[in-house]
Every structure is written in structure tokens, then in C-alpha cells.
Amino acid sequence: xxxxxxxxxxxxxxxGFKDSDSLGESASVLAGTxxxxxxGSLLTLLIISTVIILIIIYKHWRKRQT
Amino acid sequence: xxxxxxxxRQIELLSLKNTFVHRIKPLQQFIVTLVFxxxxxxxxxxxxxxxxxxxxxxxxxxxxxxxxxxxxxRTILPVIPLIILFAIANAFFDKSEWVLxxxxxxxxxxxxxxxxxxxxxxxxxxxxxFIATAGMNGLFSALEKLKIPDFFITLLAFTFRYIHLLMEExxxxxxxxxxxxxxxxxxxFQNWGPLAGQWFIRSYRRAERIHSAxxxxxxSEKIHQNYHDRAKLVDLTWxxxxxxxxxxxxxxxxxxxxxxxxxxxxx
Amino acid sequence: MIPPIINVKDIGYIYPDGxxxxxxxxxxxxxxxxxxxxxxxxAGKSTLLQLLxxxxxxxxxxxxxxxxxxxxxxxxxxRKKTGLLFHNPDxxxxxxxxxxxxxxxxxxxxxxxxxxxxxxxxAMEASGTGHLSHRPPYTLSGGEKKAVALACILSMQPExxxxxETSANLDPGSRRQLITVINTLSQTKIIVSHDLDFIWxxxxxxxxxxxxxxxxxxxxxxxxxxxxxxxxxxxxLPLRLQGCPVCGSYTVRG
Numbered sequence: 001x002x003x004x005x006x007x008x009x010x011x012x013x014x015x016g017f018k019d020s021d022s023l024g025e026s027a028s029v030l031a032g033t034x035x036x037x038x039x040g041s042l043l044t045l046l047i048i049s050t051v052i053i054l055i056i057i058y059k060h061w062r063k064r065q066t
Numbered sequence: 067x068x069x070x071x072x073x074x075r076q077i078e079l080l081s082l083k084n085t086f087v088h089r090i091k092p093l094q095q096f097i098v099t100l101v102f103x104x105x106x107x108x109x110x111x112x113x114x115x116x117x118x119x120x121x122x123x124x125x126x127x128x129x130x131x132x133x134x135x136x137x138x139x140r141t142i143l144p145v146i147p148l149i150i151l152f153a154i155a156n157a158f159f160d161k162s163e164w165v166l167x168x169x170x171x172x173x174x175x176x177x178x179x180x181x182x183x184x185x186x187x188x189x190x191x192x193x194x195x196f197i198a199t200a201g202m203n204g205l206f207s208a209l210e211k212l213k214i215p216d217f218f219i220t221l222l223a224f225t226f227r228y229i230h231l232l233m234e235e236x237x238x239x240x241x242x243x244x245x246x247x248x249x250x251x252x253x254x255f256q257n258w259g260p261l262a263g264q265w266f267i268r269s270y271r272r273a274e275r276i277h278s279a280x281x282x283x284x285x286s287e288k289i290h291q292n293y294h295d296r297a298k299l300v301d302l303t304w305x306x307x308x309x310x311x312x313x314x315x316x317x318x319x320x321x322x323x324x325x326x327x328x329x330x331x332x333x
Numbered sequence: 334m335i336p337p338i339i340n341v342k343d344i345g346y347i348y349p350d351g352x353x354x355x356x357x358x359x360x361x362x363x364x365x366x367x368x369x370x371x372x373x374x375x376a377g378k379s380t381l382l383q384l385l386x387x388x389x390x391x392x393x394x395x396x397x398x399x400x401x402x403x404x405x406x407x408x409x410x411x412r413k414k415t416g417l418l419f420h421n422p423d424x425x426x427x428x429x430x431x432x433x434x435x436x437x438x439x440x441x442x443x444x445x446x447x448x449x450x451x452x453x454x455x456a457m458e459a460s461g462t463g464h465l466s467h468r469p470p471y472t473l474s475g476g477e478k479k480a481v482a483l484a485c486i487l488s489m490q491p492e493x494x495x496x497x498e499t500s501a502n503l504d505p506g507s508r509r510q511l512i513t514v515i516n517t518l519s520q521t522k523i524i525v526s527h528d529l530d531f532i533w534x535x536x537x538x539x540x541x542x543x544x545x546x547x548x549x550x551x552x553x554x555x556x557x558x559x560x561x562x563x564x565x566x567x568x569x570l571p572l573r574l575q576g577c578p579v580c581g582s583y584t585v586r587g
Contacts, residue, residue: 082429202429275419276427278388279427282386283489286409
């Protein structure tokens with residue numbers, strides 16, 4: 001558990017070049033080159049875009065109100 | 067590409083706006099930007115998708131702070147070739163294999179190159195957005211509140227002002243040169259030395275006059291920054307909201323969780 | 334007898350390149366007096382102002398402001414009492430907004446936020462720059478820059494105002510506005526200018542400097558109407574005394 005905590009909080013963790021063997025499935029998922037990675041990335045971008053559009057609409061609405 | 071004087075002036079003009087983000091105290095903005103940068107740099111070198119939720123912060127600042135996207139792009143543009151150079155070097159040196167969805171194998175360096183570009187762009191956008199909303203004076207007052215030694219803040223403030231002055235003097239010299247050398251492309255090689263000398267002397271003398279003006283108005287060993295009132299609830303909420311969000315992004319692979327929720331697969 | 338607020342005795346100054354800017358210059362200025370200094374280019378007028386505020390230190394002689402010698406020990410106090418308006422306002426304005434620039438001096442004086450606010454508002458009102466408060470100084474016109482530079486000095490509530498070529502590069506409207514503002518200020522004023530009409534309207538006493546020495550001093554009307562004296566010092570009569578080129582009539586105002 002401590003090891004996983006250290007891994008997630010370390011700055012520039014393992015910034016050495018890895019062997020091909022060490023690059024497992026999880027790395028591909030985090031990079032977004034698997035189906036779930038790609039779908040998740042697209043969904044994330046979609047959500048961010050929606051939030052931004054909502055903010056823009058709200059700002060326009062506020063401007064019109066004033 | 068644009069001249070640095072124009073960029074500096076635009077930053078100052080943007081920081082004079084009065085939006086929700088501009089009203090957040092510079093210290094709180096500075097802390098959030100700092101935490102953002104630290105968390106962005108802490109991601110694994112291949113974590114492209116895990117880094118994506120972090121995009122929300124610069125995007126929200128740009129929209130709420132009414133910062134023109136063109137300004138961000140034009141200011142970052144000169145640095146992009148350098149980032150791409152580093153990214154490509156990364157792609158060549160990191161030779162480990164990476165299998166894509168279609169079964170095509172590429173060098174893992176390309177993935178880390180993509181992560182590097184994304185990381186750099188997000189970091190620079192966050193810094194620019196901070197400066198464009200808090201202004202340079204906001205940065206100095208944030209540093210002062212963080213108890214950074216006065217000497218460094220004064221040095222930074224003078225350096226910033228001196229860049230302004232250098233650009234202004236260079237502009238005057240080049241304009242005078244062009245007006246007296248019609249039809250000539252650029253500055254001829256034999257004039258580089260005298261013009262550079264003139265540039266230095268003029269800037270130095272002008273800097274001296276400005277310094278005298280500052281002394282006449284009571285400048286001692288430090289430049290007193292514009293103290294704002296105490297942090298309000300909205301400033302503290304701003305810090306807690308964004309820092310909490312960044313930590314969530316760092317600890318949990320949000321895109322993966324989203325994909326699990328929607329298509330029910332983690333692979 | 335009330336002692337003078339400014340007492341200059343036998344001062345001399347030589348620039349590092351060997352150029353003698355001032356030689357045995359002596360004069361007094363009374364409290365609330367408006368004192369003009371005129372003279373040709375290179376006469377030492379701007380150097381004299383820099384000596385009065387301690388930017389330069391005289392090689393010989395002594396300057397006293399309110400009885401205090403202008404030296405390193407008293408410099409902070411003297412700069413609180415004395416404000417210098419520079420020839421080029423661009424040298425004086427360096428903050429992102431007009432308000433920040435006007436607040437720069439009071440902030441350095443260690444005032445709190447409320448006091449700074451009062452000083453800034455008063456200075457903006459006196460100089461008529463309230464509408465410029467949030468503008469960056471580099472976007473202002475020449476006249477507006479001069480007015481803001483004056484506000485920067487006034488915000489420190491000095492007892493003495495030193496003005497170097499204040500009316501230079503101003504259009505007639507801005508110049509007139511500046512004259513009105515200056516005439517409403519009750520502080521002691523030393524005004525350096527080539528604009529003899531400006532001096533006529535703002536100063537009660539005047540001194541001519543030429544090649545670092547005083548060649549004449551006296552009441553403004555008396556000095557500025559002496560054609561021979563002015564021409565001898567590379568100056569000429571104020572326009573108002575030159576008469577109409579067609580009919581030869583005079584219109585004297587102020």
C-alpha cells in the first residue's frame with residue numbers, strides 16, 4: 001500500500017526508459033492506447049467540452065441579464 | 067510570432083479585466099497554479115489519458131478569465147519547436163515496443179513524446195493564464211505573501227520592468243534606423259555593433275532616470291506591492307476545489323473509470 | 334523674519350565628463366512661493382532640480398530644505414517633503430495602471446490601505462485624472478501623462494514641488510489645464526521652463542541661469558519684459574509681450 005502511495009505521489013516517477021517487458025497492460029491503459037483508454041479519453045474530453053460550453057452559455061446569459 | 071513588448075503589454079491589459087477569476091486573490095491563484103504544475107509533472111511518462119482530466123483547469127481559466135485563445139497560442143508558439151524537438155528526441159531514444167489497438171507496434175517513445183507535449187502545453191497555458199489574470203504585480207504580491215525574500219521580488223520586478231524598457235528603446239532605435247535607410251531589408255551587418263552599443267547606453271541611461279524617479283518617490287530597498295484584503299471564502303473555496311480535483315485526477319485514473327462505467331471494460 | 338523653505342548657497346556641480354554644470358549658485362525660496370528658473374539649453378536648470386532633491390550631490394556649497402542640509406542622512410525626509418516632476422513623464426510612470434502609479438509613493442511612505450486610498454483620490458481630484466485611474470500609463474496622451482505624473486507627486490503630499498519643463502510637448506488645451514491646476518496648488522513651487530508665457534502665468538519670481546551661473550533674478554514681470562536681458566541669455570520676450578505682428582497691439586493676461 002505504501003509503495004503504491006509513493007508511486008502515485010512521486011514527482012517524475014520512473015522517468016528512466018523502460019524495457020519492453022516492463023511495459024505491461026496497465027501502461028497501455030494509462031496511455032490511452034487500449035479500447036478503454038481511448039473511450040475514457042474521449043469521454044473525458046467530451047465532459048470537459050460540455051463543462052466549458054455550459055460556462056460560456058451561462059456567461060452569455062449573465063451578460064444579457066445585465 | 068509577435069514582438070515581446072506587445073506580449074508583455076497584452077498580459078498587463080488582460081490582467082486589468084474584472085472577471086470572476088480576476089477577482090480571486092493572486093496568492094490563491096498562485097497556489098492553485100503551483101499545485102497544478104507539481105501534479106502535472108508527477109504523472110507517469112506514458113500517462114497521456116490519465117492526464118487529460120487536468121485540461122479542465124486551464125480551459126476553465128481561459129473561459130472564465132476571458133483570455134483570448136489566440137493570445138495563448140501566439141505566446142506559446144515560439145517555444146513549440148523546442149518542445150517538439152525534445153519530444154522527437156524522446157521518441158528516438160526510448161526504443162521499447164508499444165502495441166497499439168490495431169496490432170501495429172510503435173516505439174514507446176512516441177507515447178512519452180505525446181505525454182511530454184501535452185504536459186508542456188498544459189503547464190505553459192496554466193502559467194500564462196495565471197499571469198494574464200493576476201498580472202505581474204499579482205505575482206509579486208503573491209511571492210511577498212509567501213515570504214519570499216524582498217531582494218528576489220525586487221530583482222524580479224526590476225527585471226520585468228527592464229525588459230519593457232529594453233524593448234521600447236529597441237523599438238525607437240529600429241524605427242529611426244528604418245526611416246533613414248529606405249529600401250533596405252533589415253539592419254546591415256556593419257551597423258549591428260554601433261546599434262547594440264547605442265541600445266545598451268540608451269537603456270541604461272533611461273533605467274537610471276526611472277530609478278531616480280522611483281527614489282524621489284520614496285523607494286527604499288524593496289518595492290511595496292499592492293496589498294489586497296484578506297482572503298475571502300470564495301478564494302479559499304477556489305483553492306480547495308481545484309487542489310481536491312487535481313489530487314483526484316492524480317490518484318484515480320478518471321478516463322478508465324469513465325470507460326468502466328459506460329462500456330464496462332477496463333482493458 | 335520667516336526663514337526660507339529652500340536655501341541654496343554657493344553650490345557648484347561638475348559632471349564626471351568634466352562639464353561644469355553649476356558655479357556658485359545661491360538663492361532662497363520662501364514658503365508657498367512660485368519660483369521660476371529660465372535659461373538657454375545646457376544652462377544647468379535640470380541639474381539644479383536634481384541637486385535640490387538629492388539625486389545629485391553638489392561638489393561645493395550647501396542646499397538646505399526647511400533648514401535641513403540635503404545629504405544622505407536627511408534624504409528620505411527631504412524626498413517626503415519634495416516632489417520632482419520629470420521632464421519626460423515616461424521616466425516617471427512605470428506601474429501597470431495609473432492608480433498603481435499614483436499609489437506607489439504613498440505605499441513607500443508606509444501608509445495603510447485606507448490612507449493610501451485617500452491620498453490617491455485627493456491627488457486624482459487635484460490633477461483631474463480620476464477618469465484615467467484604471468488605464469495603463471502607456472496608453473495615455475502626452476497631456477494625460479503629464480497630469481498623471483503630477484498626481485503621482487501630489488499623492489505624497491509634498492510641501493515643495495519641483496517641475497522640469499512641465500509644459501513641453503503639450504497642446505494649448507492641455508497646457509491651459511496644467512496652468513489652472515498649478516495655480517490652484519498652494520505648495521512651494523520651483524518651475525523650470527523655456528516657455529516664458531507659462532512662467533509668466535505661474536510664477537511670481539524668476540531667475541535666469543546661463544552657463545551654470547545666475548545672470549538675473551527678480552519679479553517675473555520685470556525680468557520677462559526686459560528684452561535686452563532675455564536676448565543676452567538666448568531667450569526672447571514672452572509671446573504676450575511681443576505684440577501683434579500686424580497692428581503692434583498687446584494683449585497682456587495674467
